[in-house]
Structure formats: structure tokens, C-alpha cells
Amino acid sequence: MPRKKNPNGAGSIWRRKDGRYEARVYVPQPDGTRKRKTVYGATWEECDEKRQELVSRDRKGLPTPTRSNKLAEWLPYWLEEFIRPQRKKTTYAKYETHVRRYLIPHLGTKRLESLSVPDVRRFVVAVTREASAATAKESHRVLRTALAAACREELISRNVATLVPAPRVEVREMKTWTANQTVAFLEAARPDPLYTAFVLAVALGLRRGEILGLRWSDIDFDARTLTVRNQLQRVQKELYADSTKNRRTRVIPLPLMCIAPLRWRRIQQAAQRAAAGARWEEADYVFTSRTGRPIEPRNLSRSFERVAAGASLPRIRLHDARHGCATFLFAAGVAPRVVMEILGHSQIAVTMNVYTHISEETRREAINNMDRVLKRSRPAR
Known part of the structure; x- marks a missing residue:
């Protein structure tokens, strides 16, 4: 009884001169093309089993390279x-x-x-x-x-x-400012047009992209809250709005030290809008150029470094202010889970292991506590 012919796309099987059976099936390649793959078997059943496997992978959309790709x-x-x-x-x-x-x-x-x-x-x-x-x-x-x-x-x-284990990388020593140095920076930054952005970086630990992606609709002055839902990023030649790093939205209570700078920024932007006239590009961003265009992320970092250098402060990155914020929050006795939510981390281990740095003053205070404990426990002679 002759065997049934396979349907189109299912390949075909025939017997070779050497007695083995051969099947050929067109299968998808990783690059999206289709090529013919050949399989062999000592019997028709063995060859057909291999053929059916190729057809099954094809129907599932799985690529089957005719040769191993480079x-x-x-x-x-x-x-x-x-x-x-x-x-x-x-x-x-x-x-x-x-x-x-x-x-x-x-x-x-x-x-x-x-x-x-x-x-x-x-x-x-x-x-x-x-x-x-x-x-x-x-x-x-x-x-x-x-x-x-x-x-x-x-x-x-x-x-x-x-x-193969990945190479071991030496952990870079994290540099943050002390509280006095941070206050000195903010005082030096007051005349800068981006002063409000620096306040948010120091007080709330916002990422650079989150600061620049902030819109006025994200700020509720009555409830004194700020919602972080977007970030502004430049990748190669494109400046675009994106979701936050972990794709989560978070609401942060605004401390009083942020309210006045934000109101001042709104007044400043209104004056810029009036001066620009028809050249103004409305996008609702809090931080914009004189014509309403978003601020370039690198320009914010340059301004931060310029102000710090002018105040003769140790050189740190804008992102290091985020580390300093976490340290100040912990020093103020804020619970780790709350610090995690403010900074927008997905895991509390990141908050505890990376974003908190014990200052010299904190270490000294801890040792002084030991002095008091041991002195109180010292037996009388």
C-alpha cells in the first residue's frame, strides 16, 4: 500500500541509493528567512520522526538553523x-x-x-x-x-x-557630602536657574532623568506631594520621555524646603514664557530652557559640578547627591522601608547595601555611646 503524500510544507521522504531514508523540510532561520534542512534515518519511520520534529518546530515559530549561527x-x-x-x-x-x-x-x-x-x-x-x-x-x-x-x-x-565566573570588580569608594557641605552647596546654588532641581536632588534623592521628566501636573501644592511617573533620557541622538527605571510610579511627600523653590520656579518659567512669546514650546515640564524645551540631562550635571566647584566643595556626581539623601534619611531615623519607597528602589537590599554611607560624625557618635555604656558599667573600686 503506497504511503500518503505529505501536505505542502511538511517536507518529503524518499529512499536513497545507499538504503537510508532522507527527508527535506523548509524551516525558519534565526534571521527570519527560510532554508531547507535535510535529515536522515535508517528506516522510514525514523526519518519521518525527525521530519515531524522539524515541522512541529516550524509551526511553533521556533527557528531551526541549517547550520550553527556565528x-x-x-x-x-x-x-x-x-x-x-x-x-x-x-x-x-x-x-x-x-x-x-x-x-x-x-x-x-x-x-x-x-x-x-x-x-x-x-x-x-x-x-x-x-x-x-x-x-x-x-x-x-x-x-x-x-x-x-x-x-x-x-x-x-x-x-x-x-x-566562567565574571571578573571581580573593586567597589568604588562612594563620596558624599556632609550635611554642612550640602547646605553650603545649596547656598551657592541659589542664583542658578536650576536651583530648584538641585534642591529636589538633595532633599528627595530623585534621579537625574526623574528630575527633568517632572511635569507641573505631577506636583500637588495643596497636598504637598510630588508624583514620580516619568523620566527624561537621551540615548544616542534621541531625547525622549520614558517610564521610571523600575516602571513604577511613586508619590513622595514634599518637605517645606522644596515648596518655596518650586513656587519660585513656576514664577520664573512664567516670565520666560512671556518673553519667548510664539517661540515657546509648551510641554508642561517643570525644568525647561528659555523657549520651553526640555533640559539636556548632561547640562544638568554640568551645572551641578560647576556650582560645586565654585563653592570649593569636594567633587561628586549629581547621582551621588541621591546617595547622600539616603544617608541623611537613615541618620534622621527614617525606617529602611520608607527610604526604599522614597528613592524608588525595587529591593530593600539595594537601599541598605548601596545607598547608605556612614559619615565620620555618625561613627564617632556610635563610639561615644560605647564610652558612655562602658563608663556606666565600670565597677567601683
């Missing part, structure tokens, strides 16, 4: 199909940089299935020597993530990057 082929595909649709633009830009500058130059000629543990180890050493341990650690993480996606797509059976 990393130079897989990594750009992974960026476009996996990272760009699902992750933030900042994440895509960071991953793309590591792929372009380090992964493809060092590992691009390697095929997914042939990439070995020694290959990854040599890559980590090379990038560490070429750039830094921190860069090598980040490139290793990008490679590990890309290979994990290849495993889920069943293109490879194991992720060799997980078998």
Missing part, C-alpha cells in the same frame, strides 16, 4: 528581536555597545554550538586588559543573557558563559 549573526538578531521590543532604550543601547565593541570583535567568528569555556575565559581576560574589569563584567553579562536566549530557542544545549 555569534556575529546571532547577537544582532538577538538585539533586534529580543532586547529592543522588551527592554528600555537605555538597556538596548548599552547592550548594543558591548556587542559592537567587544563581543563581535573577539567572539564573532565563533559558532554558537562550538563556543567553549576557554573561549569565554579568554574573552573576559582580553576585555579586562583592553578596557577594565567592570567593562568585562558587563560584557560577560550581555553574553550570558544572549546565550540564555539561544538555549530557550533550543539552538544550543548549554550556556557556557555561566561556567
Whole structure:
């Protein structure tokens, strides 16, 4: 009885001159094209089982490469199909940089299935020597993530990057200002047009993008609250509004030291709007240029550093003011969970391990407490 012909797209099977059976099926490739893949079997049933597996993967939309892709082929595909649709633009830009500058130059000629543990180890050493341990650690993480996606797509059976430890990075000593230095900075910043932005950075620990993405509709003067729901970011040549880092909205009570600067900023902006006239671009942002355009993130950092240098203060980054805010909150006895909510962290471990720094005054006070305890406990002679 003759076997039934397979439907279109299901491939075909025939017997070879050497007695084995051969089947060919058009299957999708990781780059979106379709190519013909050949499988063999000692019997018709064995060959048909392999054919059905290919057809099943095709119907599920799973790519089946006719040959193992090189990393130079897989990594750009992974960026476009996996990272760009699902992750933030900042994440895509960071991953793309590591792929372009380090992964493809060092590992691009390697095929997914042939990439070995020694290959990854040599890559980590090379990038560490070429750039830094921190860069090598980040490139290793990008490679590990890309290979994990290849495993889920069943293109490879194991992720060799997980078998190679990332380089150890020395923790950068965090620098923050003392309370007196912070007050001195705010006094020096009063004449600056971005004074209100600096107050929010110091008092609320807002991220740079959150400060610049703040709109007047996010501020409730009657309830004295500020809602953080957006951030302004520049990625390559694009300045755009995005959700917060962890995609969460948070409401922060406004301390009195923020109310007057915000009201002053609103008056200042109204004067700028009147002076600009038809050139004004209305966007409801709190911090704008003289024509209503959003402030460039780098310009805010430059202004912060310029004011600090003019006040002869130790040089720190604008983001370090966020660390200082967390330290001041803890010194004031604020509960860790509350500090976490104010700063907008997704995990309390980040708040406790990264964003709190014990000042010299706090350490000295702790030791003085020990003096008082031991002195009180000292037995009489």
C-alpha cells in the first residue's frame, strides 16, 4: 500500500541509493528567512520522526538553523528581536555597545554550538586588559543573557558563559557630602536657574532623568506631594520621555524646603514664557530652557559640578547627591522601608547595601555611646 503524500510544507521522504531514508523540510532561520534542512534515518519511520520534529518546530515559530549561527549573526538578531521590543532604550543601547565593541570583535567568528569555556575565559581576560574589569563584567553579562536566549530557542544545549565566573570588580569608594557641605552647596546654588532641581536632588534623592521628566501636573501644592511617573533620557541622538527605571510610579511627600523653590520656579518659567512669546514650546515640564524645551540631562550635571566647584566643595556626581539623601534619611531615623519607597528602589537590599554611607560624625557618635555604656558599667573600686 503506497504511503500518503505529505501536505505542502511538511517536507518529503524518499529512499536513497545507499538504503537510508532522507527527508527535506523548509524551516525558519534565526534571521527570519527560510532554508531547507535535510535529515536522515535508517528506516522510514525514523526519518519521518525527525521530519515531524522539524515541522512541529516550524509551526511553533521556533527557528531551526541549517547550520550553527556565528555569534556575529546571532547577537544582532538577538538585539533586534529580543532586547529592543522588551527592554528600555537605555538597556538596548548599552547592550548594543558591548556587542559592537567587544563581543563581535573577539567572539564573532565563533559558532554558537562550538563556543567553549576557554573561549569565554579568554574573552573576559582580553576585555579586562583592553578596557577594565567592570567593562568585562558587563560584557560577560550581555553574553550570558544572549546565550540564555539561544538555549530557550533550543539552538544550543548549554550556556557556557555561566561556567566562567565574571571578573571581580573593586567597589568604588562612594563620596558624599556632609550635611554642612550640602547646605553650603545649596547656598551657592541659589542664583542658578536650576536651583530648584538641585534642591529636589538633595532633599528627595530623585534621579537625574526623574528630575527633568517632572511635569507641573505631577506636583500637588495643596497636598504637598510630588508624583514620580516619568523620566527624561537621551540615548544616542534621541531625547525622549520614558517610564521610571523600575516602571513604577511613586508619590513622595514634599518637605517645606522644596515648596518655596518650586513656587519660585513656576514664577520664573512664567516670565520666560512671556518673553519667548510664539517661540515657546509648551510641554508642561517643570525644568525647561528659555523657549520651553526640555533640559539636556548632561547640562544638568554640568551645572551641578560647576556650582560645586565654585563653592570649593569636594567633587561628586549629581547621582551621588541621591546617595547622600539616603544617608541623611537613615541618620534622621527614617525606617529602611520608607527610604526604599522614597528613592524608588525595587529591593530593600539595594537601599541598605548601596545607598547608605556612614559619615565620620555618625561613627564617632556610635563610639561615644560605647564610652558612655562602658563608663556606666565600670565597677567601683
